[in-house]
Amino acid sequence: MEIIYLLIPLSLILLGVAVWGFFWAVKSGQFDDLDSPGLNILDDELSDRKDPSDKGRP
Amino acid sequence: MPTPLDLIDDRICFHCLESTPKFSRIYAQVDGQQHAMCCYGCKAAAEYIDGQSLSDFYVHREQSGPNRFFASVAGKGDSTAIKNQWDYLDNESSSTDYMWADQRGRRCIDLSVSGLYCSSCSWLIEKALSQISSAIEVRVQLDAKRVSVMIDQQNGAVAMSRVLQVISSLGYTPTPLSIQKKHHGLETQRLLENQQSIKRILVAGLGMMQVMTYAVGLYLGELQGMETEQHRFLTLVSMLVATVVVFYSGKPFFINALNDLSNRHFGMDVPIAFAIAGAYFPSVYDALLGTGQNIYFDSAVMFIFFLLIGRYLEMRARHRLSDAPDALMRLLPSRINIQRFSGSELITHNIKPYEVQVADQLVLNAGSVVPFDANIVGGEANMDESLLTGEVNPVKKSAGGSLLAGSKIVSGVLSVEASCTWNESSIVKIETLLNQGNAQQSSRQSGLQRFSQVFVLTVLLLTGVVGIFWWAYDSSRVFEIVLAMLIASCPCAFALAIPVGATAASNALRKQGVLLANSDILRKLSSITAWCFDKTGTLTKGEMALEHVVPLSSLSEIECVDIAAALESGSRHSLARAFINIETSLMANDVIETAGNGVEGVVNGKHYCLGKRSWVLKQIDLQENITLPDFDAHCSEMLLASNNDVLALIFVSDQLRTGTKEAVSFLKARGKQLSILSGDTPLAVQTMAESLAIENALGGMLPEQKMQHIACDQAAKKMVAMVGDGLNDAPVMGQADVSIALASGSELTQSQADVILINGGLGKLVSLHYIAQLSNKITKQNLSWALAYNVIVLPLAALGYLSPWMAALGMSSSSLLVVLNALRIRTKVQS
Numbered sequence: 001m002e003i004i005y006l007l008i009p010l011s012l013i014l015l016g017v018a019v020w021g022f023f024w025a026v027k028s029g030q031f032d033d034l035d036s037p038g039l040n041i042l043d044d045e046l047s048d049r050k051d052p053s054d055k056g057r058p
Numbered sequence: 059m060p061t062p063l064d065l066i067d068d069r070i071c072f073h074c075l076e077s078t079p080k081f082s083r084i085y086a087q088v089d090g091q092q093h094a095m096c097c098y099g100c101k102a103a104a105e106y107i108d109g110q111s112l113s114d115f116y117v118h119r120e121q122s123g124p125n126r127f128f129a130s131v132a133g134k135g136d137s138t139a140i141k142n143q144w145d146y147l148d149n150e151s152s153s154t155d156y157m158w159a160d161q162r163g164r165r166c167i168d169l170s171v172s173g174l175y176c177s178s179c180s181w182l183i184e185k186a187l188s189q190i191s192s193a194i195e196v197r198v199q200l201d202a203k204r205v206s207v208m209i210d211q212q213n214g215a216v217a218m219s220r221v222l223q224v225i226s227s228l229g230y231t232p233t234p235l236s237i238q239k240k241h242h243g244l245e246t247q248r249l250l251e252n253q254q255s256i257k258r259i260l261v262a263g264l265g266m267m268q269v270m271t272y273a274v275g276l277y278l279g280e281l282q283g284m285e286t287e288q289h290r291f292l293t294l295v296s297m298l299v300a301t302v303v304v305f306y307s308g309k310p311f312f313i314n315a316l317n318d319l320s321n322r323h324f325g326m327d328v329p330i331a332f333a334i335a336g337a338y339f340p341s342v343y344d345a346l347l348g349t350g351q352n353i354y355f356d357s358a359v360m361f362i363f364f365l366l367i368g369r370y371l372e373m374r375a376r377h378r379l380s381d382a383p384d385a386l387m388r389l390l391p392s393r394i395n396i397q398r399f400s401g402s403e404l405i406t407h408n409i410k411p412y413e414v415q416v417a418d419q420l421v422l423n424a425g426s427v428v429p430f431d432a433n434i435v436g437g438e439a440n441m442d443e444s445l446l447t448g449e450v451n452p453v454k455k456s457a458g459g460s461l462l463a464g465s466k467i468v469s470g471v472l473s474v475e476a477s478c479t480w481n482e483s484s485i486v487k488i489e490t491l492l493n494q495g496n497a498q499q500s501s502r503q504s505g506l507q508r509f510s511q512v513f514v515l516t517v518l519l520l521t522g523v524v525g526i527f528w529w530a531y532d533s534s535r536v537f538e539i540v541l542a543m544l545i546a547s548c549p550c551a552f553a554l555a556i557p558v559g560a561t562a563a564s565n566a567l568r569k570q571g572v573l574l575a576n577s578d579i580l581r582k583l584s585s586i587t588a589w590c591f592d593k594t595g596t597l598t599k600g601e602m603a604l605e606h607v608v609p610l611s612s613l614s615e616i617e618c619v620d621i622a623a624a625l626e627s628g629s630r631h632s633l634a635r636a637f638i639n640i641e642t643s644l645m646a647n648d649v650i651e652t653a654g655n656g657v658e659g660v661v662n663g664k665h666y667c668l669g670k671r672s673w674v675l676k677q678i679d680l681q682e683n684i685t686l687p688d689f690d691a692h693c694s695e696m697l698l699a700s701n702n703d704v705l706a707l708i709f710v711s712d713q714l715r716t717g718t719k720e721a722v723s724f725l726k727a728r729g730k731q732l733s734i735l736s737g738d739t740p741l742a743v744q745t746m747a748e749s750l751a752i753e754n755a756l757g758g759m760l761p762e763q764k765m766q767h768i769a770c771d772q773a774a775k776k777m778v779a780m781v782g783d784g785l786n787d788a789p790v791m792g793q794a795d796v797s798i799a800l801a802s803g804s805e806l807t808q809s810q811a812d813v814i815l816i817n818g819g820l821g822k823l824v825s826l827h828y829i830a831q832l833s834n835k836i837t838k839q840n841l842s843w844a845l846a847y848n849v850i851v852l853p854l855a856a857l858g859y860l861s862p863w864m865a866a867l868g869m870s871s872s873s874l875l876v877v878l879n880a881l882r883i884r885t886k887v888q889s
Contacts, residue, residue: 001288008272008295015264022260026253029206032199 071096072116073104073229075571075817083641089113097639103229107182110189115182144219146393146408147234156234157218164195164208167218171205173230174198186224191216199249205232255370258307262363265303272296273356280351293350297342300355304338308362310369324514330365332518333544334358337862340537354541357866361545364870368554371561390429390463390485396420396476411463412480422472427464431483432474434459439470440631452631464785510549517547517852524856535858542855545865547848551872555840558876562883563833569887570825571817579796579812583830585777586796589725590768592782593736593743593757595803597750597820598712600783602636605693605709618706620644622698625659625668633694636710656696664700668708671697678702714750717821722750724824731776735764737786761786765793781820782807798823833883840876847872 025031069078072086072093084095086104095101107115147153147167157167174180180198183205187196193210207221225232272292279289315331318324337358344352390411396418397404404419411429419435422428428441440452443465452468455461461474462484480486525540560577567574574580591597607615619637624644626634629651646666649659656669658677667674674697693711697704725732733754736743740757747755756767764780768790771778780787780794783803791797791810799811808814815822851868854860860868 001285004275004288005291008291011268012295012299015268019261019264023257026257026260029197031253031256032197032249 069094071100073100078639084639088116099229103227106227107186110186112182112185112189115178115185143391144222144234147218147222153218160208162210163212164210165218166206166208167221168235169205169207169222169225169232170235171203171225171230171232174200174203174205179230182228183225183230186228187221190220190224194221204235251373255366255373258310259363259366259370262303262307262359262366265299265307266359266363268299269296269303269356269359272299276353290350293345293353296353296355297345300338300341300359303359303362304334307366308334308358311362311365324511324518329514329517329544329548330361333541333548334361336541336544337361340541352537354862357541357545357862360866360870361548364873368557368873371554371557374561390427394420394429414476414480416476416478418476420474420476422467422474424467424469424471427466428461428474430463430476430480431478432461432463433477434461435473435475437470437472439472440468442466442468510552513549517543517848520852520856521547528858538862539855539858541862542860542865543852545862545869546851546855546860548869549844549848551844551847551869551876552841554873555837555844555876555880558880559833559837559840559883562836562880563829566829566833566884566887567826570822570829571815571819572822572826573801573814573816574812575814576812580830580833582777582796583779583827584834586730586779587776588731588733588771588778590733590735590764590778590780590794592780592784592787593734593738593746594712595783596781596787596800597714597718597734597746599715600802601712602633602694602710603713604636604640605711605713607709608707610704610706613705615706618698618708621661621666621705622668622696622708624661625649625657625666629657633696633710666698666700666705668696668698671695671707674699674704678704715820717819717823719750721820721823722752724827726751733767735759735767735780735790737784761789764790768793781823829883829887832886836879836883840879843879844872844876 071078072088073095078084078094078096084098084101085092086095086101086108087093088104088108093104095104107113147156157165160166171183174183180200183198184196187194187207191209193212193216195208195210197206197208199205205225207218209216209218209221222232222234272295275292276284276289276296278284279292311327311331311334314327318328337354341353341355341358344350393408393410395406395408396414397406397420398415398418399405407418414430418430420429420432422439424439434455434457436457438454438456441455441461442452443462455472460477461472464485521540521543524543525536528536528539557577560574560580563580564574564577594600604619607618609615609618619640620642621644623637623640623642624646626637627642627646628649631651634657644661646659646661649657651657652669652673655673656667656677658665658667658669660666667677678699678701693709696708696710698706698708722732731754732752734743734747734752734756736755736757737759738757740755743755743757747753759767764787768778768780772793772795777795779796779798780790781798781800782790783800785804785806787799788804788807788810791799791807791812796813797811798813798815799808801808801814801816813826847868851860851865855865
């Protein structure tokens with residue numbers, strides 16, 4: 001089981017990368033509004049049903 | 059397509075969910091269907107939304123949820139002034155206070171937007187702006203009511219003023235935030251607090267998963283046997299990860315505990331800090347110098363993670379609404395063009411309202427808000443001072459008179475001169491009153507807090523005693539038992555019970571259209587004995603509307619209303635405003651308005667008069683042997699007559715809001731003392747009080763007087779609740795024990811209130827009572843369970859039957875139980 005001497009430090013490095021990524025996301029304000037992105041998902045579904053020429057109207 | 063002769067009563071406006079006025083026939087087409095609208099503001103917003111293919115907004119928003127918009131396209135004529143008011147943002151020099159460039163070279167601005175209540179509102183804004191141009195990026199923060207807009211310069215020149223125009227067309231009111239305010243504002247603080255908490259939870263969560271994995275290895279190793287080196291390796295790695303979690307994520311607990319101890323206050327954080335330290339430091343000692351068999355890193359980390367989640371919920375419940383200073387500034391325009399004497403010359407300056415100097419000159423047109431206290435130099439106008447005094451009827455002002463900042467010109471033009479500097483103005487006085495009111499809120503230690511202090515102290519002493527006992531009896535188990543006791547005694551579920559109940563109640567109330575800013579009031583509501591109401595805008599809708607029509611000839615009600623609406627369409631008089639939302643196809647020519655009496659004109663070739671009955675009868679020269687219905691003290695009446703005949707009596711009044719009677723009878727049935735405190739004339743207040751059967755009715759009250767009245771009641775040991783809406787109610791909100799504001803009123807008042815009623819009905823007070831009752835019951839259940847758990851588990855730990863990991867597991871499940879119980883609030887409300 002000596003492999004854990006390699007795998008665990010590796011996973012820790014991966015963890016460090018994950019934490020760095022999360023911190024970057026928090027700093028760029030992605031966690032500031034957790035409510036409306038949920039609606040955006042539904043929106044894509046509905047606009048597919050609509051006439052595509054409708055999009056991009058001024 | 060509904061026929062033009064429809065007479066429809068009491069429908070709900072499709073856009074803002076308020077009830078439509080009687081006789082109103084305003085419709086807007088959304089998604090191919092006609093929907094009723096309550097006013098032209100809503101109609102314009104709905105048509106804009108439909109025109110931009112954003113009608114999904116109406117599908118997604120919560121059905122009975124908060125959606126009152128502050129439609130700024132108010133009435134048929136104010137739009138040009140509104141459209142141009144942000145042009146200064148397109149100018150390099152005048153926009154530097156608000157806009158900046160980020161690292162990507164984009165022009166950025168932060169806006170404070172009022173009327174944002176639910177997530178579909180933020181969706182709407184994001185979609186509408188992204189449809190203008192792909193160069194625009196929008197970020198909406200609902201809780202802080204803030205919208206950040208970033209425009210990419212290369213991809214096309216989109217004017218920032220256009221962005222604000224669009225937001226306002228949707229029915230919201232955007233205000234640019236100055237850069238300095240951004241860095242010091244409460245909203246930024248809250249944002250940072252939110253971000254910090256999330257970061258800590260992330261680290262704790264990830265760390266917890268790692269340490270638990272290593273712990274599984276270690277436990278299995280104890281069962282199956284493991285090489286000492288590998289055992290040591292896992293132990294050290296656990297320690298490494300746990301160290302990061304304890305000192306980063308756990309830091310707030312330690313700091314709070316130290317603060318508490320230095321203040322000799324035994325808050326919840328003290329045993330928590332003891333437990334974390336008690337799990338961590340001895341484990342470090344054991345890992346480095348001892349056998350490595352007695353490590354509790356997994357408990358420590360798991361502990362921190364669950365506690366952080368509880369704290370986060372609590373923080374979110376606290377962060378509900380924006381702060382006062384922004385709301386105060388939003389009353390006034392951001393910038394004004396004044397003329398100032400320099401020597402003997404008049405030079406135009408573009409300044410912010412608070413930079414005003416005495417004798418600065420300004421010309422104000424209809425629809426503008428007076429930005430500073432001023433003396434009138436020339437002109438004549440009708441002023442709407444309702445936000446300040448609560449009076450619905452416009453007040454006539456002319457040369458020689460004075461104006462207060464915040465009043466609005468209904469009609470006419472005024473040339474004014476600033477009478478004092480900002481610091482001496484009435485707005486600052488209101489701010490001072492606000493602060494006074496807030497200071498009245500004593501931070502009494504609730505019974506609960508005192509109890510928890512005693513609890514904590516007892517537990518620590520008990521742990522110490524038991525520890526000593528075990529030291530004497532069997533010292534090998536001392537550490538394990540003391541740790542188990544500390545963890546078992548930890549009032550985690552106890553600390554979670556209240557915020558979780560408050561959050562569940564807030565969510566349930568939100569769906570009913572009631573926003574809870576301060577969850578303390580759930581507890582206080584049942585002990586309120588006196589209820590005070592403002593009159594205009596609170597008990598009533600705040601605007602003149604058609605009450606009913608008594609036809610006196612062969613013409614139908616609708617035909618009479620049509621003619622009357624045509625005659626009054628150009629008038630800005632308060633009674634004429636009752637017709638403002640009636641869509642009529644008739645046009646009136648040769649309209650002559652006789653001030654104080656009425657209006658006359660020609661419609662479809664016939665001459666009509668509309669106004670005071672004595673004047674109308676004289677105008678048409680009819681004999682007095684016509685019997686007319688009696689005067690109605692509650693309404694203003696207008697007589698409509700043609701040259702030959704009296705046609706109808708039209709009654710107009712400031713109607714009660716839907717739900718007012720319901721709320722009043724509900725409160726009376728519970729034996730509460732009711733009063734009306736209003737700035738309106740005593741006679742009007744008395745009339746209203748009689749119609750609602752309220753004994754106490756006081757009129758002509760200034761904000762200070764309202765505050766005094768409430769303070770007197772409070773001195774007589776009564777708990778007082780205040781319901782208001784105007785700016786003159788804002789300081790009173792702080793004085794009352796429970797304060798409730800209406801979303802349709804002054805924003806400043808809302809920011810001071812504990813509760814905001816979104817859908818414009820006082821009937822929601824009934825829901826508020828029921829939900830508060832329910833949430834109190836469930837919170838009590840949770841608190842008793844949490845306490846019972848601690849009481850059962852402590853002796854078990856003391857006697858050595860509980861190992862630390864079992865204690866930690868028990869604590870987590872007990873917390874989970876508390877959360878699940880709180881969810882019952884939601885299901886019970888739905889039924």
